[in-house]
Amino acid sequence: MTDHSLPQPGPLAAAWQHLWRKERPWVAFLVILLGVSVVDPGQFGPSVAKVANALVSIAPFLAVSILIAAWAGATGADNLIAKAFTGAPAMMIVMGALAGGLSPFCSCGVIPLIAALLAIGVPLAPVMAFWLASPLMDPSMFVLTAGVLGLEFAIAKTLIALGMGVLGGTVVHLIIRAGGLSDPLREGVGNGGCGGTKVRAPKPPVWAFWQDPARVSKFRTEGAKTFLFLLKWLSLAFLLESLMLAYLPAELVTQTLGGTGLAPIAIATVVGVPAYFNGYAALPLIATLMDQGMQAGAGMAFLIAGGVTSLPAAIAVWALVKLRVFALYIAISLGGAFAMGMLFHLWTQV
Known part of the structure; x- marks a missing residue:
């Protein structure tokens, strides 16, 4: 029963709530620009120019x-995942x-599929392998990483x-072979929702999608959705990059995250978890930090730790599995990020 005695939000407040839920990157972008125009008007023009120039320079990679x-x-290529x-x-x-590493899934879009896999009895080990690899890389991420950080870094x-x-x-x-991690799902987790059908009854891809009007329409819809998604996150990232260049002393980055020891990689691993907000948006930020003195291994550790334990992915893991599985997921993520960052640092020194 609805309590009509509670005050209802007015049209303006309701519109703001809807905008904040759906378009947080754009809201943050506009709020930051407004703050810059008030606090430091001289930085407003350079920041806007930086965003525009960066988007133009990355346009070919964005298009691909x-x-x-x-x-x-x-085409329905995602059905091959089953x-x-x-x-x-x-x-x-x-x-x-x-x-997980090669499929075109984002960290949020893969969650229904993972829920379906676990609920229909797929062993936790391969699901964890998919779960850890999926947020870190996909074909689109590879192209953009190569464009921003270089082909070697992307590979x-x-x-x-x-x-x-x-x-x-x-x-x-x-x-599991030693007798642990039985019954990993939380109580009440169902059959994975819309992701279940892709596992139980996968449909073959239709490679010649242009012969089907419905698939042509889906191609346009997916293209527009991806364009808007990348545009808002990259715009916010390039804006933050311009402010980092303006206000973050390169000496501080060099002192904290430069050098050749273990400390910079460990710091980047830990900082990557709360600081990371989107895999695509993190790329130009890491490029800037590396230009200012961050070692390559620390940059890789930041991307790996933040990608696997980003807030949407971590919340989804928490919602699906029991505490011991979630704790193992965090431990593998952080330990693996540190180890991989160290290996990449050693590789770059050869």
Whole structure:
């Protein structure tokens, strides 16, 4: 029964609530620009110019990533994911990591599929492999990473995403063999919702999607959705990048995250968890920090730790599995991020 005695939000307040829920990056972008115009008017023009120039410079990579996402949605290529979870445990773990690292899923979009996999009885080890690798890399992310941080960094991050998946899946498999982690799902978790059908009854992809008007329409819809998603997050990222360049002393970055020891990588791993807000938006920020003196291993550790434990992904894990599984997920994420950051740092020094 509705309590009509409670005050209802007016049209303006309701519009603001809707805007904040749906378009937080744009709201943050406008609020930050407004703050800059009030506090430091001289920085307003350079920041806007930085955003515009950066978007133009990355436009070719942005276009390719949008086409990849639209193509995957129109053809139904995501249905191939179900084939990764059949076979021997070792093969399932490897295939789960490959599917997670190479499939066009974002950290939020993959959650219904993961819920379905767990609910229909797919072993936790390959699901964990998929879960850890999926937020770190996908075809669109690879293209943008190569454009912002270079091809070597993009290839290394792809290999690290696969390594993280295999590491996590192997650890979980060994624990299960020792008698732990039985019944991982929380009470009340259902069959995974809309993601369940992709696992139980996968449909073959339709590669010649242009022959089907409905799939052509989906191609346009997915392309527009991906474009708007990337535009708002990258605009916010480039704005923050301009402010970092203006106000963050390069000497401070060099002192904190430079050098060759373990401390910068450990700091970046820990800081990456609360500071990370979107995989795409983090790329230009890391590029700026690296230009100012952050070592490559620390940058990689930041991207890995933040990508796997980003707030949407972590909340989804918490909602689906029991506390001991969630704790293991966090431990593997942070430990793996530190180890992979260290390995990448050693590689860059060779």
